[in-house]
Amino acid sequence: MLTAEEITEIDHEIALVPLRRAACIEALKIVQQHRGWISDESLRAIADYMQMSPEELDSVATFYNLVFRKPVGRNIILLCDSITCYVMGYDKLYEHLRGKLQISFGETTADGRFTLLPNACLGTCDHAPALMVNNELYRNVTRDDLDGILDGYK
Amino acid sequence: METPLTQHISSSRPPLNLRDYEQVGGYQALRKVLKSMNPSEVTKTVQESDLKGRGGAGFNTGMKWSFVPMNDGETTKYLIANADEMEPGTFKDRLLLEGNPHQLIEGMIISAFAIQANISYIFLRWAYKKAARLVRHAMDEAYAAGYLGRNILNSGYNLEMYLHTGVGRYICGEETALLNALEGKRATPRTKPPFPQVSGLFGKPTIVNNVETLCNIPHIVNNGADWFKALSPGSDAGTKLYGVSGRVNNPGLWELPMGTTMRELIEERAGGMKEGYQFRGALPGGASTDFLVEQHFDIKMDYKSVAAAGSRLGTGTMIVLDDRTCPVGFVHNLEHFFAQESCGWCTPCREGLPWTEKILLSLEKGQGRPEDLKLLAIHTQFLGPGNTFCALAPGAMEPLQSALKYFREDFERHINEKKCPWVNNHGTH
Amino acid sequence: MAHINIDKTSYEAKEGKNLLETCLTLGFNLPYFCWHPAMGSVGACRQCAVKVFKDENDTQGRLVMSCMESVRDNMFLSVDDPVAKAFRSQNIEWLMTNHPHDCAVCDEGGSCHLQDMTVMTGHAYRRFEFKKRTYKNQYLGPFVNHEMNRCIQCYRCVRFYKDYAGGKDLDVFGAHNHVYFGRESDGVLENEFSGNLAEICPTGVFTDKTLKDHYTRKWDMTMAPSICQHCSVGCNIIAGERYGKLRQITSRFNSEVNGYFICDRGRFGYEFVNGITRVQQPVIRGAMVGGDEKRNLYDNLKTFFENLDIIGIGSPRASLEANFALRQLVGEEHFYQGISENQAGLLRILLATLNSGKVHTPSIKEIEQADAVLILGEDPTNAAPRIALALRQAVRRKPLEHAQNIKIPAWHDAALREFIQEEKGDMFIAFPVEIKLDELSSDTFFGSPDEIARFGFAIASYLNEEVVSPDGLDEATEKRAFAIAAILKNAEHPLIISGTSLGHEGIVKAACNIALAIGVQKEIGSLSLIVPECNSMGLAMMQAPALDKAFEAVQQGGVGAAIILENDLYQRAEKTDVDHFFETCRHVMVLDHLHHATTSQASLLIPVSTFAEGDGTMVSHEGRAQRFFQVFMPKNENIRESWLWLDEFRQFKNGVDPQELNEPGNLIEELVRVIPQFKGAETVSPPSDFRINGQRIPREPHRYSGRTAMLANIAVSEPKPSQDDDSPLSFTMEGYRGIPPAPLIPFFWAPGWNSVQSINKYQIEVGGPLHGGDPGRRLFIEGEMSRIDFWKMPVSQFLAESGETEIIPLTHIFGSEALSVYSAAVAERAPSPYVLISEKDAEKFDVAEHALLRLRIQTQCFDLPVKIKKELRPGLAAIPFNLPSMAGIGWPAKGILSKIEP
Ligand SMILES: Cc1cc2nc3c(=O)[nH]c(=O)nc-3n(C[C@H](O)[C@H](O)[C@H](O)COP(=O)(O)O)c2cc1C
Numbered sequence A: 001m002l003t004a005e006e007i008t009e010i011d012h013e014i015a016l017v018p019l020r021r022a023a024c025i026e027a028l029k030i031v032q033q034h035r036g037w038i039s040d041e042s043l044r045a046i047a048d049y050m051q052m053s054p055e056e057l058d059s060v061a062t063f064y065n066l067v068f069r070k071p072v073g074r075n076i077i078l079l080c081d082s083i084t085c086y087v088m089g090y091d092k093l094y095e096h097l098r099g100k101l102q103i104s105f106g107e108t109t110a111d112g113r114f115t116l117l118p119n120a121c122l123g124t125c126d127h128a129p130a131l132m133v134n135n136e137l138y139r140n141v142t143r144d145d146l147d148g149i150l151d152g153y154k
Numbered sequence B: 001m002e003t004p005l006t007q008h009i010s011s012s013r014p015p016l017n018l019r020d021y022e023q024v025g026g027y028q029a030l031r032k033v034l035k036s037m038n039p040s041e042v043t044k045t046v047q048e049s050d051l052k053g054r055g056g057a058g059f060n061t062g063m064k065w066s067f068v069p070m071n072d073g074e075t076t077k078y079l080i081a082n083a084d085e086m087e088p089g090t091f092k093d094r095l096l097l098e099g100n101p102h103q104l105i106e107g108m109i110i111s112a113f114a115i116q117a118n119i120s121y122i123f124l125r126w127a128y129k130k131a132a133r134l135v136r137h138a139m140d141e142a143y144a145a146g147y148l149g150r151n152i153l154n155s156g157y158n159l160e161m162y163l164h165t166g167v168g169r170y171i172c173g174e175e176t177a178l179l180n181a182l183e184g185k186r187a188t189p190r191t192k193p194p195f196p197q198v199s200g201l202f203g204k205p206t207i208v209n210n211v212e213t214l215c216n217i218p219h220i221v222n223n224g225a226d227w228f229k230a231l232s233p234g235s236d237a238g239t240k241l242y243g244v245s246g247r248v249n250n251p252g253l254w255e256l257p258m259g260t261t262m263r264e265l266i267e268e269r270a271g272g273m274k275e276g277y278q279f280r281g282a283l284p285g286g287a288s289t290d291f292l293v294e295q296h297f298d299i300k301m302d303y304k305s306v307a308a309a310g311s312r313l314g315t316g317t318m319i320v321l322d323d324r325t326c327p328v329g330f331v332h333n334l335e336h337f338f339a340q341e342s343c344g345w346c347t348p349c350r351e352g353l354p355w356t357e358k359i360l361l362s363l364e365k366g367q368g369r370p371e372d373l374k375l376l377a378i379h380t381q382f383l384g385p386g387n388t389f390c391a392l393a394p395g396a397m398e399p400l401q402s403a404l405k406y407f408r409e410d411f412e413r414h415i416n417e418k419k420c421p422w423v424n425n426h427g428t429h
Numbered sequence C: 001m002a003h004i005n006i007d008k009t010s011y012e013a014k015e016g017k018n019l020l021e022t023c024l025t026l027g028f029n030l031p032y033f034c035w036h037p038a039m040g041s042v043g044a045c046r047q048c049a050v051k052v053f054k055d056e057n058d059t060q061g062r063l064v065m066s067c068m069e070s071v072r073d074n075m076f077l078s079v080d081d082p083v084a085k086a087f088r089s090q091n092i093e094w095l096m097t098n099h100p101h102d103c104a105v106c107d108e109g110g111s112c113h114l115q116d117m118t119v120m121t122g123h124a125y126r127r128f129e130f131k132k133r134t135y136k137n138q139y140l141g142p143f144v145n146h147e148m149n150r151c152i153q154c155y156r157c158v159r160f161y162k163d164y165a166g167g168k169d170l171d172v173f174g175a176h177n178h179v180y181f182g183r184e185s186d187g188v189l190e191n192e193f194s195g196n197l198a199e200i201c202p203t204g205v206f207t208d209k210t211l212k213d214h215y216t217r218k219w220d221m222t223m224a225p226s227i228c229q230h231c232s233v234g235c236n237i238i239a240g241e242r243y244g245k246l247r248q249i250t251s252r253f254n255s256e257v258n259g260y261f262i263c264d265r266g267r268f269g270y271e272f273v274n275g276i277t278r279v280q281q282p283v284i285r286g287a288m289v290g291g292d293e294k295r296n297l298y299d300n301l302k303t304f305f306e307n308l309d310i311i312g313i314g315s316p317r318a319s320l321e322a323n324f325a326l327r328q329l330v331g332e333e334h335f336y337q338g339i340s341e342n343q344a345g346l347l348r349i350l351l352a353t354l355n356s357g358k359v360h361t362p363s364i365k366e367i368e369q370a371d372a373v374l375i376l377g378e379d380p381t382n383a384a385p386r387i388a389l390a391l392r393q394a395v396r397r398k399p400l401e402h403a404q405n406i407k408i409p410a411w412h413d414a415a416l417r418e419f420i421q422e423e424k425g426d427m428f429i430a431f432p433v434e435i436k437l438d439e440l441s442s443d444t445f446f447g448s449p450d451e452i453a454r455f456g457f458a459i460a461s462y463l464n465e466e467v468v469s470p471d472g473l474d475e476a477t478e479k480r481a482f483a484i485a486a487i488l489k490n491a492e493h494p495l496i497i498s499g500t501s502l503g504h505e506g507i508v509k510a511a512c513n514i515a516l517a518i519g520v521q522k523e524i525g526s527l528s529l530i531v532p533e534c535n536s537m538g539l540a541m542m543q544a545p546a547l548d549k550a551f552e553a554v555q556q557g558g559v560g561a562a563i564i565l566e567n568d569l570y571q572r573a574e575k576t577d578v579d580h581f582f583e584t585c586r587h588v589m590v591l592d593h594l595h596h597a598t599t600s601q602a603s604l605l606i607p608v609s610t611f612a613e614g615d616g617t618m619v620s621h622e623g624r625a626q627r628f629f630q631v632f633m634p635k636n637e638n639i640r641e642s643w644l645w646l647d648e649f650r651q652f653k654n655g656v657d658p659q660e661l662n663e664p665g666n667l668i669e670e671l672v673r674v675i676p677q678f679k680g681a682e683t684v685s686p687p688s689d690f691r692i693n694g695q696r697i698p699r700e701p702h703r704y705s706g707r708t709a710m711l712a713n714i715a716v717s718e719p720k721p722s723q724d725d726d727s728p729l730s731f732t733m734e735g736y737r738g739i740p741p742a743p744l745i746p747f748f749w750a751p752g753w754n755s756v757q758s759i760n761k762y763q764i765e766v767g768g769p770l771h772g773g774d775p776g777r778r779l780f781i782e783g784e785m786s787r788i789d790f791w792k793m794p795v796s797q798f799l800a801e802s803g804e805t806e807i808i809p810l811t812h813i814f815g816s817e818a819l820s821v822y823s824a825a826v827a828e829r830a831p832s833p834y835v836l837i838s839e840k841d842a843e844k845f846d847v848a849e850h851a852l853l854r855l856r857i858q859t860q861c862f863d864l865p866v867k868i869k870k871e872l873r874p875g876l877a878a879i880p881f882n883l884p885s886m887a888g889i890g891w892p893a894k895g896i897l898s899k900i901e902p
């Protein structure tokens, strides 16, 4: 079931496009915004609302890497693993995060506080290595910065 | 030296708001167009300015617009700003989006007018959160001031503008895949022809242009085609946002005349290599361009000259490979990216890229065999332009094929020594 | 015509045609995966690469995907170019990197396009030495098996299932080299055409699950050209047997009829042939007459035929030959159609209209070309599924025309779909409840059958003033009727679809009137009428009285005995009427292949062959006479074609000694002499003595194995192969290896092309008619008609007495057809009994969804779970038609609904 709030937001997106289903990615984003991820139940509820089959919607949802079809932690760390960050040593940051959080890429900490994901180039290569936590971008990150950054997220 | 695109951008203060922008001449170009030009005159001016698309392919922008059917007043048409910037090593559109969103919006309105589109989209990548905020704010201002919406500045011309933020995938930047993404579909590319100019978003005539391309438009309208051509001493018109990243002293982004040399970029602007690092090569325009090496330092960074040197200007943002980074690991990182970002539609890309990635990884691990180099070469040959459905896979092969050319001994050393010679310096595998 | 140059040889080709198709038509062995002749090109697999040169001096050339190019005059290309060949081979190597190489245990093995293409390109040694990715398979229901690891990601399955057949529950998931084709979660594939996935998929991902239960390789099957028995469309099929079991049904290409596709009822409904309910031996009053006690049988027949005035009751599911042989045996005046008067009456109206010369009944291919469609009181998806699939293509026709303005070639599926998006041509539907095709319709009229009829008459009256417009329509309905009439009038190829499913005279007459009115306006109107069974049209053309008349005759006395041909009367009439008939008529001979309620009433039961064990001719809804051929010898020699028995009985009755009975002459020729309307039926296939270079056409592929060993457990000496006196086909692998005349194609095979894709080689032009023309002969002749007689609106069929409800029969693709439900897989998909009522009636009866309502219908009584339909008119109720558990209802029917007090 979608909440009234979700429906209002989705309706707004539907009104902007010529075909209802064209708003389906927006609908996924809206629900993910509210619920953190898209469970099978959420997926079916959205599909129903968008007048699509679950297959049609999941086909779209699974194509995009930032539609989370598995549960994620409260905070998402996106560590850039693309070329400049590679050159500038993102692996040191990864090593540190792995040690500190006891998770690898694709995993969530046992307390549900962080999910760690690799991310393609964040478009800030002149300040590599970089990472994002939720909506915040961190640049020229060193190993020493990491603890301080993570402390800001509960 | 004129820097029209970035003259009002400063890292030390927020972007110009509408009033500030208007004070420095903002929206004058739009007023001029709406008052005194018809759509075909705008297109003609842009075509004459020789502005080439800054999204990578370098096609004449005005010419592209001219393929949009103009006689049929009834048809919905679309203009889209491609702000998906996800090519590794590329960070130029972010500056324009965060630094001066009104410039983009003005450019879009003029461009939309030129093709008589009534709906426009900014397709912005998900990670650009700050840009999203700033652009949305600027759009609100523009709507409020009557630059967007119905009957813009009493000209009778209408334009709606929407901001669409993506949910990942590099392929969304490919203009036809982008259309599918906007339609709420899987972002697999479409075939051309038919070109988006005749059958694009929702099957309607559509123009997709890069952010940097569109930001040039107000300046061309204001100052004329000749002015634009004169900005650059070389064969390509205008200025370009050039960037350098990697182990240089001063990585960054600069607006310079088209055709600035690689030497100037690396040695002067980027301040040369960092202490203790040697230059080995660079991808001149993002991850999907061929390596250039020291012998190319004096070539002009314009479309023609870079192509003559065996690479592509691409996005104009350069990634430097230094001597303490393993070229095989470097290329492996790129192919990992491309394999993962393949949309999965056509066979060579979907199956070929993971294969190259796996071979490169096994080389890095010291498990490579001599025949692997041949297999890599076969891939670079058969994943070439035309063989795959879109340009992703051919782009992916460019750094690999040039690495095999310029750094062949490094590949061979991996095989002969059964280990990565850099492994102790740089542990990433 | 364009001149093109391929590998330095010059050819003629059609300008603008697809290049891959052209190369295949010219006989080149060019590999492909994602392209399909019925679905066009999308350029995904990159397998069909050729080199194209700028001109004859260009030595460099460039690789292009031939499926994405149009033929241009003066084109230079090379299929054999070393780079092109190397690329194609490399492409297969890529496709095979993750393939499990499990051909030995794969159902597709031996008829696998991927195998064929791999061999064709010469890829033999894999150089990929990393781990393969693996997938989990899904449960997809009783029809289709799923084995995802074999997938080569050609995207054909989703393109067929979603884009072509309108399915919603199969899709592609994920991205890059991890794309998955299946459902969102395990579950039954719902689309009525899911079985085509087995033929569409070029490898073994989607395979026929019913075949799996008694698996045989294609090359080990004995096969024959056949006709589907499960609806009136008459799709062409190939039926394959081994060890006396029918193993598989596949589509047999016919460009006019089914094209490449058949529905799931046709594909999976064959199991009745193998069923335990088969009649194996003659039965005389409960006692089996086994083996060759023919004497004994004829002794009994003697007393049977001593009866005077024997009546014959024919069957719409028996062949023309069988019905005709019965008619000849009992005499014209004693021959009855084994269908209700209601159905027979409707068929008379249809035939009169179709024979009027003013209407044309379109082939499936022509249906696909319609640009405005009106469906009046039918549900094609359930009653004649292949027509529904054609209608899905028809609604794209109009938008496709616009695509021509921007020069998108007709073969370019991807570009066309992106261009036309969800735009649709005009389709209108009138039906009592929502049907599946509603998702395509621009306007659906929900009403009672009477209202639908009046709506139809209103449309007809707008098209031609001579049609009396019905009164009492409200303004809104008038408006809708007018709007539809206007669109039909302005369309280039308007099409009316109706049929007998609702059993309503007014509906059928209205549909005929609309088509006639269009016929007057445009020379010819297009009318496609769905009739219930595979030979309903053929039987109707014999113009015999209906079953009710047979009952009356028996009632009036004087009828000594009855012969019932392949018919369960309990599915035709009210139970008490049938019971009464059997009580009155003591001597009843039944010929059938299955035991059912009627056979249990027989004093003489004669086993007959099914379509798979015999030859015969049938007439489809389109008036197309088509012939099916025996696939294999029945279990024992007493199982014979009905017509063979009946003709012998005729001889015997005329005094021929049972030892001296002759094979019948050509019954179809006799039929044509006696009833000239059948003229043409005698030409639908070459005669039985037809030979090519003195050779028969083999039913078995030349790789057929085990002939000498397969019966060694019974006798070590190899039995003499069975002889076929009735057709030019042989029961062995010996015979003519080339391409036989189209009506005689037992299977598709060509050197290097073991899969069904070899159809390309059998067509004059890829996707077009078979060499020598598609099989079948249309029997309706169109021509000038002197005067149009429009049908008059009949008085309302349903006159309710108080407390009564009009009961509407709803046809179900799975469940309503008598033979296919014997297949376990089909039975699994059949609905359980239900009664549909309106919201208002639900309130009236104070019942909620799923609650039970009692339906008294005639003398029977059913307790049925309720389904509530918003759109259904109050006072109407609908029940599923002809479910095995709900037989014995005479239609049209009314009933009394009551709440079951707890
Ligand atoms: C795989 C791939 C990714 C691309 N990504 C981008 C991108 O992020 N931004 C962009 O402007 N162009 C991108 N392009 C180029 C676009 O397809 C298109 O050419 C461009 O947006 C046109 O704009 P322009 O004419 O102004 O250069 C990409 C192309 C490919 C093949």
Ligand code: SF4
Residues within 6 Å of the ligand: B171, B188, B189, B341, B342, B343, B344, B345, B346, B347, B349, B350, B388, B389, B390, B391, B392, B393, B394
């Ligand atoms: S080259 Fe093919 S698979 Fe790769 S991204 Fe392009 S279309 Fe998709």
Ligand code: FES
Residues within 6 Å of the ligand: C020, C031, C032, C033, C034, C035, C042, C043, C044, C045, C046, C047, C048, C049, C065, C066, C067, C068
């Ligand atoms: S058949 Fe041509 S690309 Fe697949």
